[in-house]
Amino acid sequence: MDCGVALPGVQVAYQTYGALNAARSNAILICHALTGDQHVANVNPVTGKEGWWEIMVGPGLPIDTDRFFVVCANVLGGCLGTTGPASTNPETGRPYGLDLPVVTIRDMVNAQARLADALGIESWFNVIGGSMGGMQVLQWAASYPERVFSAIPIATAARHSSQNIAFGEVGRQAVMADPAWAGGRYLDAGLVPEKGLSVARMAAHITYLSDAALHQKFGRRYQDRAAPTFSFDADFQIESYLRHQGSTFVRRFDANSYLYLTRAMDYFDLAADHGGSLARAFQGVKTRFCVISFTSDWLFPTAESRAVVHALNASGAPVSFCEIETDKGHDAFLLDVPDLFSTTRGFLDSAARARGLP
Amino acid sequence: MDCGVALPGVQVAYQTYGALNAARSNAILICHALTGDQHVANVNPVTGKEGWWEIMVGPGLPIDTDRFFVVCANVLGGCLGTTGPASTNPETGRPYGLDLPVVTIRDMVNAQARLADALGIESWFNVIGGSMGGMQVLQWAASYPERVFSAIPIATAARHSSQNIAFGEVGRQAVMADPAWAGGRYLDAGLVPEKGLSVARMAAHITYLSDAALHQKFGRRYQDRAAPTFSFDADFQIESYLRHQGSTFVRRFDANSYLYLTRAMDYFDLAADHGGSLARAFQGVKTRFCVISFTSDWLFPTAESRAVVHALNASGAPVSFCEIETDKGHDAFLLDVPDLFSTTRGFLDSAARARGLP
Numbered sequence: 001m002d003c004g005v006a007l008p009g010v011q012v013a014y015q016t017y018g019a020l021n022a023a024r025s026n027a028i029l030i031c032h033a034l035t036g037d038q039h040v041a042n043v044n045p046v047t048g049k050e051g052w053w054e055i056m057v058g059p060g061l062p063i064d065t066d067r068f069f070v071v072c073a074n075v076l077g078g079c080l081g082t083t084g085p086a087s088t089n090p091e092t093g094r095p096y097g098l099d100l101p102v103v104t105i106r107d108m109v110n111a112q113a114r115l116a117d118a119l120g121i122e123s124w125f126n127v128i129g130g131s132m133g134g135m136q137v138l139q140w141a142a143s144y145p146e147r148v149f150s151a152i153p154i155a156t157a158a159r160h161s162s163q164n165i166a167f168g169e170v171g172r173q174a175v176m177a178d179p180a181w182a183g184g185r186y187l188d189a190g191l192v193p194e195k196g197l198s199v200a201r202m203a204a205h206i207t208y209l210s211d212a213a214l215h216q217k218f219g220r221r222y223q224d225r226a227a228p229t230f231s232f233d234a235d236f237q238i239e240s241y242l243r244h245q246g247s248t249f250v251r252r253f254d255a256n257s258y259l260y261l262t263r264a265m266d267y268f269d270l271a272a273d274h275g276g277s278l279a280r281a282f283q284g285v286k287t288r289f290c291v292i293s294f295t296s297d298w299l300f301p302t303a304e305s306r307a308v309v310h311a312l313n314a315s316g317a318p319v320s321f322c323e324i325e326t327d328k329g330h331d332a333f334l335l336d337v338p339d340l341f342s343t344t345r346g347f348l349d350s351a352a353r354a355r356g357l358p
Numbered sequence: 359m360d361c362g363v364a365l366p367g368v369q370v371a372y373q374t375y376g377a378l379n380a381a382r383s384n385a386i387l388i389c390h391a392l393t394g395d396q397h398v399a400n401v402n403p404v405t406g407k408e409g410w411w412e413i414m415v416g417p418g419l420p421i422d423t424d425r426f427f428v429v430c431a432n433v434l435g436g437c438l439g440t441t442g443p444a445s446t447n448p449e450t451g452r453p454y455g456l457d458l459p460v461v462t463i464r465d466m467v468n469a470q471a472r473l474a475d476a477l478g479i480e481s482w483f484n485v486i487g488g489s490m491g492g493m494q495v496l497q498w499a500a501s502y503p504e505r506v507f508s509a510i511p512i513a514t515a516a517r518h519s520s521q522n523i524a525f526g527e528v529g530r531q532a533v534m535a536d537p538a539w540a541g542g543r544y545l546d547a548g549l550v551p552e553k554g555l556s557v558a559r560m561a562a563h564i565t566y567l568s569d570a571a572l573h574q575k576f577g578r579r580y581q582d583r584a585a586p587t588f589s590f591d592a593d594f595q596i597e598s599y600l601r602h603q604g605s606t607f608v609r610r611f612d613a614n615s616y617l618y619l620t621r622a623m624d625y626f627d628l629a630a631d632h633g634g635s636l637a638r639a640f641q642g643v644k645t646r647f648c649v650i651s652f653t654s655d656w657l658f659p660t661a662e663s664r665a666v667v668h669a670l671n672a673s674g675a676p677v678s679f680c681e682i683e684t685d686k687g688h689d690a691f692l693l694d695v696p697d698l699f700s701t702t703r704g705f706l707d708s709a710a711r712a713r714g715l716p
Contacts, residue, residue, distance in 0.1 A: 003588035102588040162572035162596045163564060169597045170561045172590060173604070177553035179537055195535035203528045203561050206521065211659075214520040220627060228625055230361035230460040232530060232617060236624065238520045239527045246531070259590060266594065267586055269578060298656070301569075 002104040002267075009090055012115045013081025014038050014073035017057065018065035020121070026357055027121045028063060028348075029112065030072040031129030031136035033333075034204075034261050035253060037080040040072045041065070046080065046252050055336060062345040067357070068125065075136075076111040077103035077260035085256035086187060096256075098184035103260050105132070105268045109139045116147065123147045125355060126348060130154035130333030131300065132261065135268050138281075138308065142270055145285040150351040152344060154292040154333045157304035158278050158311070159269040164299060167207055168262040171200035175255050184256055197255045198246030205245045210296035210329035214238060271311075278311035285312075288354070289319040290347040292340065294332040320347065360462040360625075367448055370473045371439025372396050372431035375415065376423035378479070383507075384715055385479045386421060387470065388430040389487030389494035391691075392562075392619050393611060395438040398430045399423070404438065404610050413694060420703040425715070426483065433494075434469040435461035435618035443614035444545060454614075456542035461618050463490070463626045467497045474505065481505045483713060484706060488512035488691030489658065490619065493626050496639075496666065500628055503643040508709040510702060512650040512691045515662035516636050516669070517627035522657060525565055526620040529558035533613050542614055555613045556604030563603045568654035568687035572596060629669075636669035643670075646712070647677040648705040650691075650698065657688040678705065 001007055015038045020027060030040055030053070041057040043050055057063040057070060074082035077100070089096040116124065127140045127148050134156025141148050160168070175181055178196025182189045209217075218238040222228070225235065234240040271278040289312055293305035302323050312319040324339045326332045333340065352358075359365055373396045378385060388398055388411070399415040401408055415421040415428060432440035435458070447454045474482065485498045485506050492514025499506050518526070533539055536554025540547045567575075576596040580586070583593065592598040629636040647670055651663035660681050670677040682697045684690045691698065710716075 098590070102590075159578060161569065162576045162578065162594075163567075163569045165578070165594050166560075166564045166572065166596050166600055169592075169594075169600055170557060170564065173553075173560060173601070174532060174535075174557045176590075177532075177536065177557055195531075199528060199532045199535055199557065202524075202531060206524045206528065209521075211519060211521045211656075214524065218520045220517060220520065220523070220630075230625075232456070232460075232534075232621065234527075236520075236523050236527075238524050242524055242527055243531070263590065267588075272578075298569075 001101050001107045003101045005101045007083070007101060010076065010083045010111060011081065011087070012073050012076075012111055014071055014115060015040060015042060017041055017070040018068050020069040020119075024121055025123070025355060026067065026125050027069045027071060027119075028126045028128065029116070029124045029140075030057070030063070030070060031112075031127065031133035032072060032075065033129070033131040033133045034265070035249070036133065037078065038072045038074045039080075040070070052334060056341065056344065062341045062348065063128070067352070071115070071119065073112055073115050075108045075261065077108070077257060077264060079254035079257040082111070084254065085184070085260055086254045095187040097187070098256065100260065103264050105135045105139050105264050106143060108264065109136050109143055112136070112140075113144060113147070123149055125357070126150045126152065126351060128152040128154070128344070131156055131330065132265050135265065138270055141285055141287045141289070142274075142281045145287055148287045149355055150288040150290070150347070152290045152292065152347065153308065154340075155294055155297050155300045155330055157300050158271060158281070158308050160265050161304070165266045167204065168266050170203055171262055172259050174199040174203065175259060181255060186255065192250065193255045194250045197250045197253070197258060200258060201249040202242045202246045205242060207299045208329060208331040210298065210327055212296060212327040213329050216327070278307065279314035282312055282315035282317050285315060285317045287317060288351055289317060290343065291319060291321045292343060293323045294328065294330070295323060295325050296327045297330040297332065299330040359459050359465045361459045363459045365441065365459060368434065368441045368469060369439065369445070370431050370434075370469055372429055372473060373398060373400060375399055375428040376426050378427040378477075382479055383481070383713060384425065384483050385427045385429060385477075386484045386486065387474070387482045387498075388415070388421070388428060389470075389485065389491035390430060390433065391487070391489040391491045392623070393607070394491065395436065396430045396432045397438075398428070410692060414699065414702065420699045420706065421486070425710070429473070429477065431470055431473050433466045433619065435466070435615060435622060437612035437615040440469070442612065443542070443618055444612045453545045455545070456614065458618065461622050463493045463497050463622050464501060466622065467494050467501055470494070470498075471502060471505070481507055483715070484508045484510065484709060486510040486512070486702070489514055489688065490623050493623065496628055499643055499645045499647070500632075500639045503645055506645045507713055508646040508648070508705070510648045510650065510705065511663075511666065512698075513652055513655050513658045513688055515658050516629060516639070516666050518623050519662070523624045525562065526624050528561055529620055530617050532557040532561065533617060539613060544613065550608065551613045552608045555608045555611070555616060558616060559607040560600045560604045563600060565657045566687060566689040568656065568685055570654060570685040571687050574685070636665065637672035640670055640673035640675050643673060643675045645675060646709055647675060648701065649677060649679045650701060651681045652686065652688070652690040653681060653683050654685045655688040655690065
């Protein structure tokens with residue numbers, strides 16, 4: 001791992017959709033975001049809800065499972081089957097908790113590379129993902145350029161900004177402030193730091209939406225009442241919505257995983273890993289890129305994507321850039337945004353022709 | 359109060375600077391923001407630090423205490439001497455806690471109006487304030503137009519946006535998630551909800567700065583180390599800074615006051631109080647306005663100030679509007695922003711001439 005230690009017996013949980021062709025040339029790796037998981041296009045066994053990208057992945061959809069073999073793995077440090085802080089530490093027989101070494105985006109990608117080896121996939125036709133998933137896409141191209149034929153980093157950045165580190169730190173402090181967190185040993189103690197994790201999720205959730213989207217969706221409308229109660233109840237719809245986001249999240253996500261994954265994003269800085277030059281990170285890369293950003297995304301604003309595009313241009317890599325007009329904010333990559341679908345479909349079609357796929 | 363109950367025995371703590379002239383026509387009321395207080399231009403007795411607007415208020419400064427009689431009062435619901443949740447409830451002999459009725463911006467202004475009566479000030483030469491202070495400025499002009507000769511609302515809005523309510527709710531949930539909050543009865547229990555209030559402050563503090571300011575001030579620089587520690591320590595300067603902001607804040611601010619004042623901002627909606635028309639809130643108002651916003655303020659963006667200006671135009675009130683170019687974010691109203699000083703000085707000069715002040 002990047003921190004210098006070896007992590008023995010790592011397990012990677014993954015889902016696949018569609019069929020790998022004989023040439024093993026039609027495989028797409030989807031990299032999930034902070035609170036995502038491997039259940040892209042099937043019912044999630046934890047929540048009972050449909051997969052998080054059903055709108056994008058399936059027969060006839062932009063990531064067409066009739067044409068492509070689609071793989072998605074839970075990230076290292078996650079909590080849905082891949083080794084993470086809630087996994088059993090073989091040395092102690094107890095959950096790792098904070099004894100799990102701190103994970104980086106590169107560690108996640110290295111784990112995915114072992115999975116690719118195990119699946120016999122020498123080279124991905126495409127690696128795609130949004131937000132933290134987009135960081136993995138960029139890291140894949142930098143670490144294993146010969147194994148990535150094409151790449152679609154969405155709503156992401158080559159390094160976490162100061163503001164984003166700040167939001168990450170607020171979330172972690174909220175979790176760690178909860179006495180039920182118990183120094184990270186809550187599983188041993190039979191506790192769940194629900195309140196802290198809920199506050200972390202609420203704060204983060206605001207950053208996933210845009211001011212305009214919040215205004216349209218909730219405005220200053222009251223929740224199930226005609227007038228304010230002059231109390232600290234959830235008078236406003238936005239308050240009720242956020243509380244719901246917080247309480248449903250704690251039922252499906254491990255608090256320590258939240259610490260590890262936000263930390264991985266904070267540490268991500270592709271240029272710093274290459275002597276301060278982002279172009280050098282992509283030197284000699286032949287991967288075809290389609291970089292996508294959203295106009296109302298203030299967590300990963302277009303300027304971050306533009307920096308990636310400039311670096312790819314400087315390194316001579318083939319790159320298309322598409323800034324999509326939408327008021328849906330950072331979350332747009334998960335939502336019904338027709339321009340996202342048509343861009344993804346068009347780029348994958350063109351890349352498939354270049355790779356001789358039917 | 360707006361919630362329909364009477365609050366007996368209200369105390370208002372205030373500071374004054376300069377001298378009231380014989381005509382009682384040179385008084386300026388400064389309205390403080392969420393975490394401000396009445397100690398505008400003197401050493402704060404709680405923190406031992408200088409006043410929060412020393413840069414703006416004093417002899418020869420834009421709010422010139424050689425010319426003007428300056429008053430600033432701690433808001434109703436505050437924690438520096440004015441009646442608030444930490445004050446003693448005369449009915450029980452214990453701190454109010456959540457038994458204090460919920461306070462609105464109008465309640466704050468009404469308390470200030472009683473102070474003006476007590477000071478013999480029939481009409482303020484000027485009412486000025488930023489953020490929550492600006493809300494009070496707008497409320498003053500709407501509630502007591504004949505008592506406000508001129509007004510300078512800075513970095514504010516005529517209603518709290520959905521996004522801002524969301525951030526308010528996150529802060530409140532962080533406080534209330536702390537077991538030491540004890541249902542608001544922490545003072546009786548000899549506790550302080552330090553961790554919760556600290557998280558609330560950290561989250562809020564991010565919204566006071568701009569992405570650009572954070573990038574310039576902290577970037578991704580490490581705190582007292584050359585490389586990441588691969589831990590959850592405050593590796594980054596921004597993390598260390600935020601933790602410091604949190605820990606110093608809890609020493610000077612009451613957690614329940616934080617709940618009450620953020621709630622007051624959430625409830626603020628001047629148009630809703632006037633049949634949905636902001637222009638109607640200012641109907642017949644003769645107060646001269648100078649509305650000020652900052653380009654990089656995303657908490658109270660310029661669009662909010664523009665809505666106020668449009669309403670003032672529609673109501674026929676005299677208004678100047680100044681959007682100041684700065685990367686300092688919402689906090690700009692507290693910082694060394696020369697255009698803010700020159701605008702304030704120029705507007706006050708012109709208003710003083712109109713009022714026949716020397």
